[in-house]
Amino acid sequence: VACSLIGNKPINKDYDNAIKYYTEALELNPANAIYFSNRSLAYLRTECYGYALADATKCLEIDKNYIKGYYRRATSNMALGKFKAALKDYETVVRVRPNDKDAKMKYQECNKIVKQKAFERAIASDEMKKSVVDSLDIENMMIEDEYTGPKLEEGKVTMRFMKEMMECFKDQKKLHRKCAYQTEKITICGDTHGQFYDLLNIFELNGLPSETNPYLFNGDFVDRGSFSLEVILTLFGFKLLLPDSFYLLRGNHETDNMNQMYGFEGEVKAKYTTQMFTLFSEVFQWLPLAQCINGKVLVMHGGLFSEDGVMLDDLRKIDRNRQPPDSGPMCDLLWSDPQPQNGRSVSKRGVSCQFGPDVTERFLDQNKLDYIVRSHEVKAEGYEVTHSGKCITVFSAPNYCDQMANKGAYIHLRGSDLKPEFHQFTAVPHPNVKPMAYANSLMQMGMM
Numbered sequence: 001v002a003c004s005l006i007g008n009k010p011i012n013k014d015y016d017n018a019i020k021y022y023t024e025a026l027e028l029n030p031a032n033a034i035y036f037s038n039r040s041l042a043y044l045r046t047e048c049y050g051y052a053l054a055d056a057t058k059c060l061e062i063d064k065n066y067i068k069g070y071y072r073r074a075t076s077n078m079a080l081g082k083f084k085a086a087l088k089d090y091e092t093v094v095r096v097r098p099n100d101k102d103a104k105m106k107y108q109e110c111n112k113i114v115k116q117k118a119f120e121r122a123i124a125s126d127e128m129k130k131s132v133v134d135s136l137d138i139e140n141m142m143i144e145d146e147y148t149g150p151k152l153e154e155g156k157v158t159m160r161f162m163k164e165m166m167e168c169f170k171d172q173k174k175l176h177r178k179c180a181y182q183t184e185k186i187t188i189c190g191d192t193h194g195q196f197y198d199l200l201n202i203f204e205l206n207g208l209p210s211e212t213n214p215y216l217f218n219g220d221f222v223d224r225g226s227f228s229l230e231v232i233l234t235l236f237g238f239k240l241l242l243p244d245s246f247y248l249l250r251g252n253h254e255t256d257n258m259n260q261m262y263g264f265e266g267e268v269k270a271k272y273t274t275q276m277f278t279l280f281s282e283v284f285q286w287l288p289l290a291q292c293i294n295g296k297v298l299v300m301h302g303g304l305f306s307e308d309g310v311m312l313d314d315l316r317k318i319d320r321n322r323q324p325p326d327s328g329p330m331c332d333l334l335w336s337d338p339q340p341q342n343g344r345s346v347s348k349r350g351v352s353c354q355f356g357p358d359v360t361e362r363f364l365d366q367n368k369l370d371y372i373v374r375s376h377e378v379k380a381e382g383y384e385v386t387h388s389g390k391c392i393t394v395f396s397a398p399n400y401c402d403q404m405a406n407k408g409a410y411i412h413l414r415g416s417d418l419k420p421e422f423h424q425f426t427a428v429p430h431p432n433v434k435p436m437a438y439a440n441s442l443m444q445m446g447m448m
Helices: 015-028 033-045 049-062 067-079 083-096 101-123 159-170 177-182 196-206 228-241 256-262 264-271 274-286 312-316 329-335 357-367
Strands: 186-189 215-217 246-248 290-293 297-300 344-346 353-355 371-374 383-386 391-394 408-414 419-425
Touching: 015 033, 033 049, 033 067, 049 067, 067 083, 067 101, 083 101, 159 196, 159 228, 177 274, 196 228, 196 408, 196 419, 228 246, 228 264, 256 264, 256 274, 264 274, 312 329, 357 371, 391 408
Parallel strands: 186 215, 215 246, 297 371, 371 391
Antiparallel strands: 186 408, 290 297, 344 353, 383 391, 408 419
């Protein structure tokens, strides 16, 4: 049964049930390397990279000659940004199968990333990095006569500019680079992941942002979807237009490692320049990590913390202008997930932790909050309420990656009690550009 669920069907593969059945099979036969390898694949497909890594490692402990186990472990390590560890496993595969073209290609791509990272470390300076902004000469950038797209009005973002820009993106046209470099009840939206046409649908259903229709987008604006640039320019444009009514929080995909693997870096370089990606990287580092609404609701992308005792003042003191560390409050805010059982456990993703209802209760009591809102996880209905109503997940990318068949959702918070109201929506058609079109070639190859 489990094998059929992760078989050759192109979409809507039932990985959750595959995990369930392989787990049952392993209870009966805990020494079966193939079961661990296949469950590792199911975990990879559901982005539980920590669990996938553990299963692949267990597979190889049982049978060190099972080559797929090395593929799975390499895939898990690549997803976690552990490129050297991945390279070691790809080397093993190439050594055992010297005529395997697919293995050679993956080894070469991974080796290229490892060398690139080593080069970046070698040329890094301890001195303060000069911002890419200092190298831009926006004033002298010429807008060619043949350009007919949106233009800033006296250098400023207006609502007319925003509407024209979204229509321009909808028709798969580009904004002029001069405008791109210059671009300025509450509704909470979760991950959008480069699904620009679904973002437009949110605005169609819920109204454009305005002073009387404020929005908060809770991270993971980019990667995976192949219209990430259009999404982030639209969001940044509304932030410039409505600085006090439009809010953006950082997600775990507003980071260099994720952007390199999952498509945003490749997309920006394909549509504009390496310099523009560097500028996005700088801006992402300044995005807030959390938002407290009326002293009652805390919003963050990931979740709560690996240790008790974290207070709101501790969050305000985080040095956020950097790439996130592998542990600590900043990492947890971007990466952690809730779990149904009390206490904490090892993260299914291999980063941060999972936290139970008792952890949520203690944090809320200590900080005099009512509940938290987070995103970070695909949910079949677009949202999920857990921990006795005190932990809400919202995800706004319907039919995620064109294959998950999930709904999207957004939340309205109204009145003095900020009682959440959930609104669901389904995916809309988009141009024939597949998700992950700009991702690292290893990701496009599936790394399996």
